[in-house]
Amino acid sequence: MARLGLAGPVRVARWADAALGPGRDGATADGKATLSDTTAERAAGDLGLTTAQVRADWDTARLAGLVEVHGDSARPGWRLRAWDRDDSAVLRGWVALFDAWSLASPEPEGHEPAAVAEVVSAMPQVLSFLQLSAGPVPVEQLLDLLQQRVTELRTERCEVPYGPQAEPGAHLLGPAPDAAAARPALAAGALPETSRPATGHEPEHPAPGDPTGDSALAPLLDWALRALASVGALTYGGGLATLTPLGSWAVWVKLEQICVAAQSPAGNIEQAAEDMLRGCAQLRPNAARAEYRAWLAARPVGSAVTELLDAARGEDALLRGLAFEALRVVGAPAEPDVRSVLDEPALRPYALLWLAEHDGVDPEDAHEVLTREEATWLWVDTAAAVADHGEAPMLVRHLESAVQPTVPALLDEVRAVGHPRTVQVLVALAAAHPDPALAKAVRRAAFQVHTGGS
Known part of the structure; x- marks a missing residue:
């Protein structure tokens, strides 16, 4: 369904990649890769579409991350590059469009921006209700739910209504709903008003002029449902709204992300990346991955x-390795950023391994993408992490992972690679190794690096 729904935007994005990329013929007269009238007309002619269709598909392609405009050129997003080989890229593209539903259709005129923002904030509750209902829901029922949610949002802010004021003593917002009635999508099963048990706290009908009333919210609900229908999240017509299978899946994923984030096992969810990684350093791999998922969600x-x-760029080599483990949990969306650090010597080996595994190379064989120099740099960096945070026997065992067949060959290449922690690593290795002769050779190598000798 996602491929079918985005087929038009994909077609326009691929046309833009061919016609508007740097050095390509067919760029607009002003040299900008924006969809000017000239560009839209040329695309319409090339693709056999109307200019209105081209503009609509172009806007959708940008919202879905299929095409990115950078200065004077348009380039394909990672999702377009992976479109034919990676179903997750297709789904992520559609979810990006789903997340941007409020931009997919122009909002109705004549409404306060604050009211529009409140409706956008309240729609996840409406979508949760639709997901739990698993079938058509009357718009009147959704309007009642939206009204309650907007009232709750204002009550939480202790906000004085901004609409025309009623006579003194008139009840504008009604008493604050209790938790079960105020969160129908997540608590009381989003029961309709006719079947929800009375609590004694249900909001009263809004007074005339109240911006949470039916007359104010109905057009905004209509706009929201039409926008969600335009991105394929639901069907809307005949006074009924129904989530599509794709929309139901997306809402489920969002709810699952909320649950994952709420169950951060080690309690690092609120920490900055560096502190989160430090908190995961002592966890077992599965527990660390669970923590990464919660933090990312x-x-x-x-x-x-x-x-x-940014955490990987720091001086702590352990955090560097852990950061790329967390990026493995991120997956495909991290690819452009990981590629962008290939020119940074400290990150390049990690980035190359990440990209190889992302492209399907077996993790045990991924090291083959590294040059001898890159592999040596990574060996020293990993040894620095072990020296800082591990035990002496672990550092001795780390010798076995070197690509060099002998210790003298390893020491020669370690001296040449220029890692800033080389001296510290060699000193720690010499202190830890039980073989006196080998320890002496390692200390000599450390001294040579320190003094700049050969």
Whole structure:
């Protein structure tokens, strides 16, 4: 369903990749890769579409991350590159469009921006209700739910209504609903008003002029449902709304993410990336991955990836390795950012291994993508992490993972690779190794690196 729904935007995105990329013929006259009238007309002619269809598909392609505009060029997003080989890229593209539903259709005119924002904030509750209902729901029932949720949002903010005021003493918002009635999608099963047991706290009907009333919210609910229908999340017509299978799946995924984020096993969900990684350092691999998933579920993917890469750039080699383990949990959305650090010597070996595994290379064979120098750099970096955080026997065992066949060959290449922690690593290894002759050779190598000798 996601492939079918995004077929048009994919077609326009691929056309843009061919016609508007750097150095390609067919760029607009002003040299910008925006969809100007000239560009839209040319795309319509090339694709056999109307300019309105081209513009609509272009907007959808950008919302779904299929195409990205950077300065004077348009380039395909990672989802378009992976479209034919990765079903998860297709689903992520559609979920990005689903998340941007409020941008898919112009909002109705004549409404306060605050009211529109409240409806957007309240729609997840409406969608949860639709998901739990598993069938058509009358719009009147959704309007009642929306009204309650908007009232709850204002009550939580202790906000004075901004609409025309009623006579003194008139009840504008009604008493604050209790938790079960105020959160029907997550607590009381989103029961309709006719079947929900009385609690004594149900909101009264809004007074005239109250911006939470039917007359104010009905057009905004209509807009929201039409926008969600335009992205394929639901069907809407005849006074009924029904989630599509794709929309039901997306709502389920969102609820699951909330549950995962709420169950952070080690309690690091609120920490910055560096502190979170330090908190995971002593966890077993499965427990650490669960913590990464919880941490990632609580924040936007883009900012989370940026935080992890910033942590990887620090001096602590252990955090560098853990950051890329967390990026493995992120998966495909991290690919552009991981590729962008290939020019950074400290991150390049980790990035190459990550990309190889992402492309399907067996983790045990991924090291083959590294040059001898890159493998040596990674060996020293990992040894630094062991020296800082591990035990002496672990550092001795780390010798076995070196690509060099002999210790003298390893020492020669370690001296040449120029890692900033080389001296400390060699000193720690010499102190830990039980063989006096080998320890002496390692100390000599450390001294040579320190003094700049050969």
